[in-house]
Amino acid sequence: MTDPIHDVEAVRAYFQGLQTRIADTLGALDGTPFATDAWQRGPGETLRGGGVTRILEGGELFERGGVGFSDVQGDALPGSASAARPQLAGRGFEAMGVSLVIHPRNPHCPTVHMNVRLLMATKEGEAPIFWFGGGMDLTPCYGYEEDAQHFHRTCRDALEPFGAELYPRFKRWCDEYFFLKHRNETRGIGGIFFDDFAELGFDRSFEMVKRVGDAFLAAYVPIVEKRRAMPYGEAERSFQAYRRGRYVEFNLVFDRGTHFGLQSGGRTESILMSMPPVANWRYNWQPEPDTPEARLYSDFLKPRDWI
Numbered sequence: 001m002t003d004p005i006h007d008v009e010a011v012r013a014y015f016q017g018l019q020t021r022i023a024d025t026l027g028a029l030d031g032t033p034f035a036t037d038a039w040q041r042g043p044g045e046t047l048r049g050g051g052v053t054r055i056l057e058g059g060e061l062f063e064r065g066g067v068g069f070s071d072v073q074g075d076a077l078p079g080s081a082s083a084a085r086p087q088l089a090g091r092g093f094e095a096m097g098v099s100l101v102i103h104p105r106n107p108h109c110p111t112v113h114m115n116v117r118l119l120m121a122t123k124e125g126e127a128p129i130f131w132f133g134g135g136m137d138l139t140p141c142y143g144y145e146e147d148a149q150h151f152h153r154t155c156r157d158a159l160e161p162f163g164a165e166l167y168p169r170f171k172r173w174c175d176e177y178f179f180l181k182h183r184n185e186t187r188g189i190g191g192i193f194f195d196d197f198a199e200l201g202f203d204r205s206f207e208m209v210k211r212v213g214d215a216f217l218a219a220y221v222p223i224v225e226k227r228r229a230m231p232y233g234e235a236e237r238s239f240q241a242y243r244r245g246r247y248v249e250f251n252l253v254f255d256r257g258t259h260f261g262l263q264s265g266g267r268t269e270s271i272l273m274s275m276p277p278v279a280n281w282r283y284n285w286q287p288e289p290d291t292p293e294a295r296l297y298s299d300f301l302k303p304r305d306w307i
Helices: 008-030 145-162 166-177 201-227 234-253 256-263 268-274 292-300
Strands: 035-040 048-057 062-074 092-104 111-123 126-139 190-197
Touching (some): 008 048, 008 092, 008 111, 048 268, 062 268, 092 268, 126 166, 145 166, 145 190, 166 190, 190 201
Antiparallel strands (some): 035 048, 092 111, 111 126, 126 190
């Protein structure tokens, strides 16, 4: 799909380069390279296009990590994408982006998610309607204030050139989006989130998205390097698996990206690479008072200002 007004090729090239840079950096950090799984939809399928999944499983540092790039086209926007703009329902679309989830082995290293994407709604004889989306958020099992502060400060600094109001706005959006309504708790300590974003125009909005994508490694790698050697035992691993259950609940029940992928006929393996390799659920479990597990709930799983 070509668009003479917007430089879609530049966006595609950036996303592909970002995927490579992140997967190669994290693979070197682990000591195990990410495998590469390129895929392409066959002719006649509902969804056209393809992508590349970079995946690491069973690493020393990362129990599972997935960094996916996709560029797909379809004849009708799925409901998850047109819910906020019902006038676009039924239009064709092209969606491209990078999405990643990293699940470290050590419970003191937080899970992280990042996504940057472009979606264009198309109609014969009309200019495409575009918007960008994305963000990043941190999901610790054991909370450390300095980690949360570093992560949020890096997000704020990435957005600063585009307006001082964007970080607090996107931070609040993240807190509201990554919220498990049925549990009345946030998924983690948040970060930034934005969707349906086009208010700066195509070129400037794309520049903002690039700043967010480029900030990911600076936001996450120092935290992992600081926590990776911390000792842990079976009790910490058990709590990690329990908290991962919350991650699964959010991704399957609430996440718009998961819904978009499944509703549009996307590649299931790539969509569900965000799932942790081990998770469990316990009936009516409560942490013991005055423990690190209890402090996660009292001090970290509630929206707060970190910087």
